[in-house]
Amino acid sequence: MPxxxxxxxxxxxxxxxxxxxxxxxxxxxxxxxxxxxxxRLGVILAVAGSAVGLGNFLRFPGLASQYGSGAFMIxxxxxxVILGIPVCWAEWTLGRYAGQKGFRSSPGIFYALIKHPFGKxxxxxxxxxxxxxYMYYVYIESWCAAYGWGFLTGKLNLGSDVSAYGxxxxxYVGASADGAALLPGHHxxxxxxxxxxxxxxxxxxxxxxxxxxxxxxxxxxALIVIALIILVRVLTLGTPDATxxxxxxLTGLGYMWNPGDWQTxxxxxxxxxxxxxQIFFSLSVGxxxxxxxxxxxxxxxxxxxxxxxxxxxNEFCEVALGGLITVPAAFMFLGAAGVVGQGTFGxxxxxxxxxxxxxxxxxxxxxxxxxxxxxxxxxxxxxxxQPGIAFLEEGLGLNRKQSVSLLGLLTAIGCTFVVYFSxxxxxxxxxxxxxxxxxxxxxxxxxxxxFGWGLGIERGFEEAHRGAEMKIPSIFKFVMKYxxxxxxxxxxxxxxxxxxxxxxxxxxxxxxxxxxxDLVGSDPNVVARVTILFLAITVIxxxxxxxxxxxxxxxxxxxxxxLPAENISTSTKL
Amino acid sequence: xxxxxxxxxxxxxAAVTILFIWCLVRVLTHKPPPNxxxxDDIETGAGEKD
Numbered sequence: 032m033p034x035x036x037x038x039x040x041x042x043x044x045x046x047x048x049x050x051x052x053x054x055x056x057x058x059x060x061x062x063x064x065x066x067x068x069x070x071r072l073g074v075i076l077a078v079a080g081s082a083v084g085l086g087n088f089l090r091f092p093g094l095a096s097q098y099g100s101g102a103f104m105i106x107x108x109x110x111x112v113i114l115g116i117p118v119c120w121a122e123w124t125l126g127r128y129a130g131q132k133g134f135r136s137s138p139g140i141f142y143a144l145i146k147h148p149f150g151k152x153x154x155x156x157x158x159x160x161x162x163x164x165y166m167y168y169v170y171i172e173s174w175c176a177a178y179g180w181g182f183l184t185g186k187l188n189l190g191s192d193v194s195a196y197g198x199x200x201x202x203y204v205g206a207s208a209d210g211a212a213l214l215p216g217h218h219x220x221x222x223x224x225x226x227x228x229x230x231x232x233x234x235x236x237x238x239x240x241x242x243x244x245x246x247x248x249x250x251x252x253a254l255i256v257i258a259l260i261i262l263v264r265v266l267t268l269g270t271p272d273a274t275x276x277x278x279x280x281l282t283g284l285g286y287m288w289n290p291g292d293w294q295t296x297x298x299x300x301x302x303x304x305x306x307x308x309q310i311f312f313s314l315s316v317g318x319x320x321x322x323x324x325x326x327x328x329x330x331x332x333x334x335x336x337x338x339x340x341x342x343x344x345n346e347f348c349e350v351a352l353g354g355l356i357t358v359p360a361a362f363m364f365l366g367a368a369g370v371v372g373q374g375t376f377g378x379x380x381x382x383x384x385x386x387x388x389x390x391x392x393x394x395x396x397x398x399x400x401x402x403x404x405x406x407x408x409x410x411x412x413x414x415x416x417q418p419g420i421a422f423l424e425e426g427l428g429l430n431r432k433q434s435v436s437l438l439g440l441l442t443a444i445g446c447t448f449v450v451y452f453s454x455x456x457x458x459x460x461x462x463x464x465x466x467x468x469x470x471x472x473x474x475x476x477x478x479x480x481x482f483g484w485g486l487g488i489e490r491g492f493e494e495a496h497r498g499a500e501m502k503i504p505s506i507f508k509f510v511m512k513y514x515x516x517x518x519x520x521x522x523x524x525x526x527x528x529x530x531x532x533x534x535x536x537x538x539x540x541x542x543x544x545x546x547x548x549d550l551v552g553s554d555p556n557v558v559a560r561v562t563i564l565f566l567a568i569t570v571i572x573x574x575x576x577x578x579x580x581x582x583x584x585x586x587x588x589x590x591x592x593x594l595p596a597e598n599i600s601t602s603t604k605l
Numbered sequence: 606x607x608x609x610x611x612x613x614x615x616x617x618x619a620a621v622t623i624l625f626i627w628c629l630v631r632v633l634t635h636k637p638p639p640n641x642x643x644x645d646d647i648e649t650g651a652g653e654k655d
Contacts, residue, residue, distance in 0.1 A: 287614075288614040346624065347624075
C-alpha cells in the first residue's frame with residue numbers, strides 16, 4: 032500500500048539486526064517515504080510528460096508564426112542551448128544532490144542546500160508554484176477531455192461559423208459572469224472537472240512508481256503516436272476547400288515557417304523575450320517538479336543524459352509535432368485571418384474545433400486531437416501534485432493517505448475559486464501571470480545562481496557527472512556560471528519592463544498592463560484583487576507549514592548529531 | 606512555401622528529431638545500475654566536507 036514503505040524499510044533493517052541505525056537514518060533523512068523510480072526510462076518519461084503540455088501544441092506554433100518563424104527559431108534555439116538545457120541540468124543535479132541527504136521536497140532540498148534558516152523559504156516556491164498552477168490547469172485539462180468527448184458524441188459539430196465555437200466555449204467555462212459555470216446547465220463542465228480531478232489524485236495516491244511512472248510509460252508513447260497520426264492527416268489534406276485553392280498544405284506550412292525580415296526581427300527585444308519565455312516554460316524548469324523528481328535518484332544514476340533526453344522529448348513534441356500540426360491546419364481552413372491574434376485558448380478551443388469539424392472523419396480526428404491535448408495535460412498536472420505530496424509527507428510527517436487528503440482539499444478550494452470567478456477567466460489569468468510566470472522566473476534564477484555560485488561551478492559539474500553517461504562540454508561551465516544567470520536576469524528585467532510596467536516602444540511611454548492596472552489602476556478589478564489576496568493567503572499558509580517543517584528538520588538534525596560516532600561511521604558504510 | 610521556409614522547417618524539425626532519437630538510443634542501449642536508489646545509497650552526511 033502506498034505510504035507504507037517506511038515500515039518495510041525499517042523491517043528490512045530489523046532483520047539485519049540494525050534497528051537503531053535504520054530508525055535513526057529514517058529520522059535523519061527527514062522523509063518518511065522511501066519511494067524510488069523503478070527505471071531510468073520511467074523517470075525520463077515522467078519528466079518529459081511534465082514538460083510536454085498544452086503549450087507545445089497551442090502556444091509555440093502561435094508564437095513562431097507571430098514573430099516570423101526564421102528569426103523566432105534562431106532566438107528559440109539560442110535560448111534552448113544557453114538557458115533551457117543548462118537550467119535543466121542544474122535542477123536535475125541539485126535535486127539528486129539534496130536527495131542523497133534524504134530530502135525529497137523543494138523546501139527540504141533548499142534547507143539542505145542553503146545552510147541558512149531562510150533557505151527553506153526559498154524552496155517553498157517549488158511547492159507553491161506547482162500546487163497553484165494545478166488549481167487552474169486541471170480545469171483546462173477537463174475542457175480538453177470534455178471537447179474530446181464532445182467530438183466523439185457529435186456534440187461539437189456546430190457548423191462553419193467560428194463565433195459559434197467561441198460562444199460554445201464561453202458558455203462552457205462561464206465566461207459571461209462570475210459563478211456562471213456553477214449554474215444549472217453547466218453540469219457537464221463540473222462533472223468532467225470532478226472526474227479529471229479524481230483521476231489525478233487516484234494516480235498520485237498510487238505513488239511515484241505505480242502512479243506517475245506507470246501512467247507516463249503508457250501515456251507518453253501514446254501521445255506521440257496520436258500526434259503522428261494527426262500529423263499525417265494534416266499533411267495529406269491537400270486543398271481542403273476547392274473554392275479556396277490558395278489555402279492548401281504548402282501555404283499552411285509556409286504561413287508557419289516562411290521567414291520575414293529576420294535581420295530586423297532579431298533586433299526586436301520582444302521576440303527574444305517570447306522565445307526565451309517559451310523555452311523556459313515549455314521545459315518546466317523552475318517549477319519545483321524536476322528538482323523533486325531528481326531527488327528520488329541515487330548518485331549512481333545519470334542525470335546529464337536523462338536531463339537532455341527529457342528536454343529532447345519535449346522539443347520533439349513541440350517543434351516537430353506541434354509546429355507542423357496546429358497552425359498549418361488552422362490556416363488551411365480559415366486562412367491567415369482565422370489564425371492571427373488567437374491566443375492559446377482561442378486557437379485551442381475556438382479555431383481548432385471548427386477546423387477539426389471540417390476535416391474528413393471529424394468525430395475521430397476531433398476526439399484524437401483533444402485526447403492528445405488531454406494526455407499532454409494530465410502528464411503535466413500529475414507532476415504538479417508530487418512536490419506538494421513530498422513536502423507534506425517529509426515536512427509534516429504525514430502518511431500518503433493524509434497528504435493526499437490534505438492536498439486534495441487545498442487544491443479543491445483553489446479550483447473552486449477559479450471555477451467560480453469565471454468572468455473573462457480573470458482569476459485563472461491572474462494566477463497564471465503572477466505564479467505561472469513571475470514565481471517561476473524567481474525559482475529558476477535561484478537554481479542556476481546557486482548551482483554556479485553557491486555550490487560552485489566546479490563542484491556542480493563534479494556532482495552532475497557522478498554516474499553520468501555523457502559529458503557536459505566544458506564551455507557550459509562558463510555558460511552556466513555567467514551567461515545563463517545574466518541572460519535570465521536580462522529576460523526577467525525585460526519581462527518586468529514590457530509585461531508589468533508596459534513600456535510601449537512605439538509611443539515611447541509606459542502603459543501599465545492589465546495585470547498591474549487591475550490591481551492599482553484607477554478602475555481596479557475586484558476579482559483580480561481577490562485573487563491576489565487568495566495567493567497571498569496561500570503563500571502565508573505554505574510559509575507557516577515550512578516553518579513547522581523546519582523545526583522538525585532542525586530536531587532531526589540535532590538527533591543526528593547525537594548519534595554515537597561509531598554508529599555514524601557504520602551507517603555511512605551501509 | 607519559400608525555399609527559406611523549407612530550409613528553416615527542415616533544419617528545425619531535423620535538429621530536434623535527431624537529438625530525440627540519439628538520446629532515445631543512448632538511453633535504451635545503456636544498462637542502468639540495478640537499483641535506482643537503494644538503501645545503501647542513503648547518506649547520513651557524516652564526514653561531509655561542506
